Amino acid sequence: MGYSAGNYENSAASSAFNRMASDQVFFFDGHGGPGFIQFLSGGIYSDITASNPSYPRISSYTSGELNDLALAVYMACSSANTDGNSGNLLAQSTARGVDTALGFSQSIDSEQSGYWSNRFWYYLDNGDSVSQAIGAANADNQVTYGYWNQGGMDTHVVQGNNYLVIDPVRAGY
Numbered sequence: 001m002g003y004s005a006g007n008y009e010n011s012a013a014s015s016a017f018n019r020m021a022s023d024q025v026f027f028f029d030g031h032g033g034p035g036f037i038q039f040l041s042g043g044i045y046s047d048i049t050a051s052n053p054s055y056p057r058i059s060s061y062t063s064g065e066l067n068d069l070a071l072a073v074y075m076a077c078s079s080a081n082t083d084g085n086s087g088n089l090l091a092q093s094t095a096r097g098v099d100t101a102l103g104f105s106q107s108i109d110s111e112q113s114g115y116w117s118n119r120f121w122y123y124l125d126n127g128d129s130v131s132q133a134i135g136a137a138n139a140d141n142q143v144t145y146g147y148w149n150q151g152g153m154d155t156h157v158v159q160g161n162n163y164l165v166i167d168p169v170r171a172g173y
Helices: 013-022 089-095 110-125 130-145
Strands: 025-029 031-033 036-041 044-049 071-075 100-104 156-160
Touching: 013 025, 013 036, 013 044, 025 110, 071 089, 071 110, 089 100, 089 156, 100 130, 110 130, 130 156
Parallel strands: 025 071, 071 100
Antiparallel strands: 031 036, 036 044, 100 156
């Protein structure tokens, strides 16, 4: 894809939050809920929220400050939903400049989310748009786990550009 990747395990939310403005792709895979994603570092939980002032929040970025961030994926339960205190991750992300934000509206199975994610990135790497990669990953997930056992992966929600193709030249356009 032309991107370098880093895997940051046992990181505080503030570390990930501070890197967002310089990222072109942000991928979170872990616990979350309506309006937040949750990090665990040294036995201490910390969150990034859409707009809750008690935590690092995407709404604190100025409009356009995340223009270089082409794709934000929040692979967490109910990450596409809105909470009265924490807001909506997808809406705040795109309002601050993220081209495409992806989350899920229901609980997701950890095993299936790992499988789905691997397929999603495989298709993006092959030049598919976000929409095409989601469709293909969903189809693969159905073949592997069955139509009636999709593990919440079929509850994806995309805000922003469904037709985004991950290409370093196009990031932040």
